[in-house]
Amino acid sequence: MDHKLIDVAKRSGVSPATVSRVLNNSSLVTKKTTERVMKAVEELNYYPNAAAKHLRSQRTRTIGVIVQDINVAYFAEIIKGVQNTAYTLGYKVIICDADNNPEKERDYLGLLMNRTVDALILASSSLGDEVLIELADKGQCIGLIGRRIAHDNIPCCLTDNVQFSSDVVNHLLDNGHRHIAYINGYPDVMDSYERLEGYMKALKERMVPFRPELIENGNFSEEGGYEAFKRLILKGIPFTAVYAANDEMALGVSKACRELGIAIPHKMAIVGVDNNRITQYIIPSLSTVNQPKFQLGELLTIKLIGKLNDQPDDGERIMIVQSELVVRESSSRQAPD
Amino acid sequence: MDHKLIDVAKRSGVSPATVSRVLNNSSLVTKKTTERVMKAVEELNYYPNAAAKHLRSQRTRTIGVIVQDINVAYFAEIIKGVQNTAYTLGYKVIICDADNNPEKERDYLGLLMNRTVDALILASSSLGDEVLIELADKGQCIGLIGRRIAHDNIPCCLTDNVQFSSDVVNHLLDNGHRHIAYINGYPDVMDSYERLEGYMKALKERMVPFRPELIENGNFSEEGGYEAFKRLILKGIPFTAVYAANDEMALGVSKACRELGIAIPHKMAIVGVDNNRITQYIIPSLSTVNQPKFQLGELLTIKLIGKLNDQPDDGERIMIVQSELVVRESSSRQAPD
DNA sequence: CTGAAAGCGCTAACAC
DNA sequence: GTGTTAGCGCTTTCAG
Numbered sequence A, B: 001m002d003h004k005l006i007d008v009a010k011r012s013g014v015s016p017a018t019v020s021r022v023l024n025n026s027s028l029v030t031k032k033t034t035e036r037v038m039k040a041v042e043e044l045n046y047y048p049n050a051a052a053k054h055l056r057s058q059r060t061r062t063i064g065v066i067v068q069d070i071n072v073a074y075f076a077e078i079i080k081g082v083q084n085t086a087y088t089l090g091y092k093v094i095i096c097d098a099d100n101n102p103e104k105e106r107d108y109l110g111l112l113m114n115r116t117v118d119a120l121i122l123a124s125s126s127l128g129d130e131v132l133i134e135l136a137d138k139g140q141c142i143g144l145i146g147r148r149i150a151h152d153n154i155p156c157c158l159t160d161n162v163q164f165s166s167d168v169v170n171h172l173l174d175n176g177h178r179h180i181a182y183i184n185g186y187p188d189v190m191d192s193y194e195r196l197e198g199y200m201k202a203l204k205e206r207m208v209p210f211r212p213e214l215i216e217n218g219n220f221s222e223e224g225g226y227e228a229f230k231r232l233i234l235k236g237i238p239f240t241a242v243y244a245a246n247d248e249m250a251l252g253v254s255k256a257c258r259e260l261g262i263a264i265p266h267k268m269a270i271v272g273v274d275n276n277r278i279t280q281y282i283i284p285s286l287s288t289v290n291q292p293k294f295q296l297g298e299l300l301t302i303k304l305i306g307k308l309n310d311q312p313d314d315g316e317r318i319m320i321v322q323s324e325l326v327v328r329e330s331s332s333r334q335a336p337d
Numbered sequence C: 001c002t003g004a005a006a007g008c009g010c011t012a013a014c015a016c
Numbered sequence D: 001g002t003g004t005t006a007g008c009g010c011t012t013t014c015a016g
Helices: A005-012 A016-023 A031-044 A050-057 A073-088 A102-108 A129-137 A161-174 A190-205 A222-234 A247-260 A293-308 B005-012 B016-023 B031-044 B050-057 B073-088 B102-108 B129-137 B161-174 B190-205 B222-234 B247-260 B293-308
Strands: A062-067 A092-097 A119-123 A141-145 A156-159 A180-184 A215-217 A241-244 A269-271 A288-290 A318-321 A324-326 B062-067 B092-097 B119-123 B141-145 B156-159 B180-184 B215-217 B241-244 B269-271 B288-290 B318-321 B324-326
Touching: A005 A016, A005 A031, A016 A031, A050 B050, A062 A073, A062 A102, A062 A293, A073 A092, A073 A119, A073 A293, A073 B092, A092 A102, A092 B073, A119 A293, A129 A141, A141 A293, A156 A161, A156 A293, A161 A180, A161 A190, A161 A241, A161 A269, A161 A288, A161 A324, A180 A190, A180 A222, A215 A222, A222 A241, A222 A247, A241 A247, A247 A269, A293 A318, B005 B016, B005 B031, B016 B031, B062 B073, B062 B102, B062 B293, B073 B092, B073 B119, B073 B293, B092 B102, B119 B293, B129 B141, B141 B293, B156 B161, B156 B293, B161 B180, B161 B190, B161 B241, B161 B269, B161 B288, B161 B324, B180 B190, B180 B222, B215 B222, B222 B241, B222 B247, B241 B247, B247 B269, B293 B318
Parallel strands: A062 A092, A062 A119, A092 B092, A119 A141, A141 A156, A156 A318, A180 A215, A180 A241, A241 A269, B062 B092, B062 B119, B119 B141, B141 B156, B156 B318, B180 B215, B180 B241, B241 B269
Antiparallel strands: A288 A324, B288 B324
């Protein structure tokens, strides 16, 4: 029932080598021979055995993507970018859902080591720098999304966290807000750090004093944003706007406001990050930042596949893509006096 | 840099066969030998070559899942169920995002044919019955989620569409609704058909006349639901409740009501299906049906891996899991008089 | 342009 | 318990 290459060879009266050449588009085969071989392939319903190909050729034309959580729209979009790009370049993609478990994430690195994939993309990886650098030093082909690392052989694709955060804060300042709280994500993550940086940068440029009391941590979760906002309120310091480092936390803030009877945007403006679909449906709709997630996956995939095929690498190792502020109801008004 | 099994054998002073036995937990190795081998594995930082294993053993311990669209929460949850289960049973998972493209879906079947995966799970597949039956007849191991097929070798995991749809309609009838519209999904899909069946069944049992004019099609999309609702209104037939075959369409109905100034739930009750996260955030929140998506993936995965290992198959080929009606604001009131 | 043949790295008979 | 060895199905030199 399962035919092999040699069966095709016999049926078409040529050698296995020729069949292989036809199947791999080597140009050095007559049209006539090609046709004969293809006919036999059809008739036998032949499929090349992937394992044998991989073993012999020492490559799989497959790249892996490890994401924290496949349920999160941010990652799902990145996957689309990777998958579509890889598909057009003739590569397959293995998607690995670490399911918020760093141990699983580490497990998946084995796919590289045992040559199941030719390259690996890590989106918002929780792995330590040492691990990644060690892999790269061993000659493994890896790339990062949403993270930067100091190693010549690791391409990184990032969004302009500082820039868009600064845009967000400038937008709020333009609307007359002078006391803007910032709710941070996981404290040790680059995204959090850079977004804070953009926040501070904008304040500084507009000469609005930075007040550390207006910074709280929300761990990127709705619950975390909710609690962080309540802590801010309890401090008794006046503020009229919140910049949350992602939409989940912004949703938490929105919920807290509703419970506390604080009108949005009249008494409190909110801006998040990610352009989560919910931000459009909730009332009031939430302002946010739209990151080109698809593009993050796309650019890195092109780069990595280029590396795999020893293409001359023109571009930058660190690729930064632009994001866009999306103003909705939650920050559409002037600050209260 | 890359060591092979034979290197480990040499270093530990045993034969390749023994190393293989140690690595694959064959019990017939002394503890002492095992330790020596493992030491060499450590020292050499040895990783077995997957392609060679696959080629030699004729299996990959990998199962594939093909989903229509990885962005859709319904599928993401199913994937979690498959992945977690496979993981604990020592299987890897390849996730394939067909990206709403039937051609890609068909492409992915090649993974089975070329032995990249041992089994394939198709969630809400758009493939024709013939294709699936042909695969199964060839001895390929496949399983379906959200679809039924007449073939002894294809296990299917489904939700109780008829049952929960009947529950939905009974709930609306209990609230005094007598004119309940139904918005269907893709007309040729089993889910649509069975949900319609449940709707009709409940009406019949409660002796409420079925009116075909109250049925419209919305293709499972928000836009489709929106348009379908408008068509229903234009007909001028009075109705006070809508059962939409999924939440996307229910969102469309909700939007249309807002635009037309129809108060929910006072003038119009709405119930959807899927327990999409947005249904909780929108105002008014939407009643829906919570399907055990994780379980769908879990059950089928257990079944398929069992088949791969020739375990005696006790259970049913067709596995049906129970769903639960979640009543929220959009259907929380008595029908208007 | 085509064929012969070696061998990718591993496992599973089969011996001992 | 452990070793020897054939061979999984393919690609790729090297000849011709």
